[in-house]
Amino acid sequence: MTLAADPAGTDLDAQRGRRHGPLVAIASGVVAGEPVVVARRLLGTLLVRDDRRGRRVARIVETEAYAGPEDMASHARAGRTARTTVMFGPPGRAYVYLVYGMHHCLNVVCATDGEAGAVLIRAVAPVAGIEAMRADRRRPTDAVARLAAGPARTCQALDVDRRHDGLDLLSDPSLWLASDGGDPVPAPTMLVGPRVGVDYAGPEWAGRRWRFGIAGSASLSRPFPVGG
């Protein structure tokens, strides 16, 4: 199975993946740091899912940063609870939660041990294992670029759920973060905007532009507000 995806050759995300070396697990330093910094850093890196269906690879094209108890949009705002324990743990772990009673969302825990922080994976661009992604999607007729264009769609396409809560994304054989040797996403090609669906946090926190995306990607969950 190769990394060359996009049969049409029109998907910017797949084109990014075309210049690649072998997949290498990312270093722990990548996920250690402030959520906002890690959120930007994770753009362009790969999420790899290895299971009975084979290997699925997807490029992270959209992220959001969530901080600790001071961040009124973060699940950590209630402090350390049964659900958010992982957010206070070491960086590189998966924080997976259920929203609206039916959708899962995947986060990469960051910051440092003892501090809470996480990066929500809001969208990924399929690179390989597309049939497997389709098989696990609730709406399999989507165009390839839209198969994982959203946080819950990402979890569907990669078959991620609460079973994966707490696993180590730096070393787990079934779900891990990888680099293919591509360049980091340069600031000029990075979109910035307010986080989605967090109005409950109040203007102070909902107004923070902690959502990041790769400009031109066909796999964004939704457009970024203009004036970015």
Next chain:
DNA sequence: CTACCGATCCCCT
């Protein structure tokens, strides 16, 4: 294309 709405259940107050 945009707008609305129901689904569905775990978590925290």
Next chain:
DNA sequence: GGGGATCGGTAGA
């Protein structure tokens, strides 16, 4: 007991 870091179907412009 209230509401949500969403999605997908349907209705209407």
